Amino acid sequence: MERYPDRLEIFQLNNNRNSELFDPLTSFDWNEAKPKRIGASSNDTTCTIWDIDRETVDTQLIAHDKEVYDIAWGGVGVFASISTDGSVWVFDLRDKEHSIIIYESSEPDTPLVRFGWNEQDPRYMVTIDMDSAKVVVLDIRFPTFPVVELQRHQASVNAIAWTPHSSCHICTANDDSQAIIWDLSSMGQPIEGGLDPILAYTAGAEIEQPQWSSSQPDWVAIAFSNKLQILRV
DSSP, X not given: OOOOOSSOOOOOOOSOXXXXXXXXXXXXXXXXXXXXXXXXXXTTSEEEEEETTTTXXXXXXXXOSSOEEEEEESSSSEEEEEETTSEEEEXXXXXXXXXXXXXXXXXXXXXXXXXXXXXXXXXXXXXXXXXXXOEEEEETTSOSSOSEEEOOOSXXXXXXXXXXXXXXXXXXXXXXXXXXXXXXXXXXXXXTTOOOOSEEEEOSSOXXXXXXXXXXXXXXXXXXXXXXXXXXX
């Protein structure tokens, strides 16, 4: 029989040890390629990279002019962040003095609220504007302009999830209670009327979060209201 530890060890990572007043964190992402490293974004415009083994800050960067809403790793030492300033920035820890702006929202003063990096093909990433029904897909090789925009939702998109087993499939969820799965293998090619999803599911309420199974590629879980559903696609 599997045994569990008698007590839970808690490590609190706080880069403001000398003050009880600090800006809240907005998101974090564990570096799967280097598990001892975790990145966190904050309302204080910074992104902080922690060394878990040493329980210390490895790097802290002023990432944006305004609050940072999300952070995601794209490799061992490369991460991206988005902000209420409406921009996507990419940082390489090997050259901390330089960063690259990949995208700026086409709507002035519109925050970007979620970001996802394609784990199977790190050339691609996605982001969403606040209160927007479209999902913006970006190619890091061609900054500034989206490679495709996904525009079949009828209400604000609030969550995105790349499949961990495929480089061209993504699930998006939103306020209209729909979870939509897209095949992006044809992105970049002209498609009259825009790209259509391959599957759609309507839940009983606004979907807050989709999550793919890493071991069962045909299963995706969605959370809404007080429910968790697992869908086979």
